Amino acid sequence: MSAEQISGEYNFAYLDEQTKRMIRRALLKGLAIPGYQVPFASREMPMPYGWGTGGVQISAAIMVPEDRFKVIDQGADDTTNAVSIRRFFEKVAQVETTEKTTEATVIQTRHRIPERDLTEGQVLVYQVPIPEPLRFLEPSEVETRKMHALEEYGLMHVKLYEDIARHGEIATSYAYPVKVEGRYVMDPSPIPKFDNPKLEMSGIQLFGAGREQRIYAIPPHTQVVSLDFEDYPFQRMKAPQCCDLCGAGESYLDEVITDDAGGRMYVCSDTDFCRERREAGHVGALGVAEDAA
């Protein structure tokens, strides 16, 4: 992709107004029926599907010039994917961008929810590869739609049953299925299940699958329950370590290989959260105090 290659005339945030209206209608429907997958006519974007075109189209459809835009990929602001999408919107919408969760009005994400709780007015846009949580066991689209319509969700527990039968526990560790507002079963996209409890939040959550042409949403303060069994309750699961840079004990950590000799360290996957903590004076086991650095 690139933002650099885009030239000539285009509308604010790249999409034409008619397309934006179509996407906004799908978003409103999604917000009105939390967790329900709304079909939409996905447009070609100047980037491959794997780059999150579903999320990009949603961001483009809701963006206003006053927005401050943040993009994270696995929690980090500085991956190629995140940087490219941020540059794309800097170019086609001239919006301000930020790495600070607290300052952003729209946050587009792949595979994580920021550690910092979102507040009212903030919007979290997810890039979704496969929106259908029942797809794994039921390949027929006609049948899965019927299952959603009739609330026939036994199959979802069959998947969890298989997990326990095979691994002795619910081994699903990301894209962990949830039931939204007691009605629709939903795939929260491949976020770690550690993030599932945060799906109940004050911000607005919008999910876009470009290739599969589906949009769904969770309005603020919606009940989101992770599926489980009475004798195998949902467990958040977190590495026992603390972040080696900022010392955080409650954040989601990435394991980083530091040298060829098998050296490794654990660091917050949310780079903004980690930096903020270090700036506030927190130091992890392998970290260096900010003022000394």
Next chain:
Amino acid sequence: MKDMTDIDTGPLLRVEGLAKYYGSRVGCEAVSFDLHPGEVMGIVGESGSGKTTLLNCLAGHLAPDRGHVLFDRAGRMVDTVTMSEPERRMLSRTEWAFVHQHAHEGLRMNVSAGGNVGERLMGLGARHYGNIREQAVDWLGRVEIAEDRVDDRPTAFSGGMRQRLQIARNLVTGPRLVFMDEPTGGLDVSVQARLLDLLRGLVREMGLSAIIVTHDLAVVRLLADRLMVMKSGQVVETGLTDQVLDDPQHEYTQLLVSSVLQV
């Protein structure tokens, strides 16, 4: 103790004037009968006789063009043809069961035996893994599948085992009416005999009502209380199984019984 054949007992299923057409061709026509609780009805005929079309209309897989299929729910006869789809699907998952000829059509081949049996329980809201597994193991035992196969997928099972697994998966929720489409079709003769024996035991033990479609008279001889003989979409003869097989009245039935017809 109440007699099973107590005449005060109303029918479990009442079929009235059922018809299904494919364009101008008759699928089945003018089919009416009652099925009482605990009764097993066999439907026999050649391929193309309309017996499978009839079964699919009865089980709600096909929408009939005419007629009613009334099912007893708590003493009230409800028409399953006109009921809403959610209601009918619920009925299919609870009080009804359907055993397909080809086990893979009735099983999830990428799910373990335990998961296959447990699906209906989970569909009805069972949320305790230990209990679901216990019931699955119990049911595997009842269809003579060893407990240590509970985590194996049906792809690793023989044809006979798959069919027994499909039966367990269907019966685990204690349905009142079971539809079977050529349940022994395509299996080796020795495997068929074992399966028939098992089915007969389960039907008696659970007091199941069943409708079995087959071209195999040995199957109905062993399982069915009553017989319905079909030809070209029409019912040509009905009666008690032994009566129909030992003293067929209709000439088509006579041909069937004398094995003149290669069915």
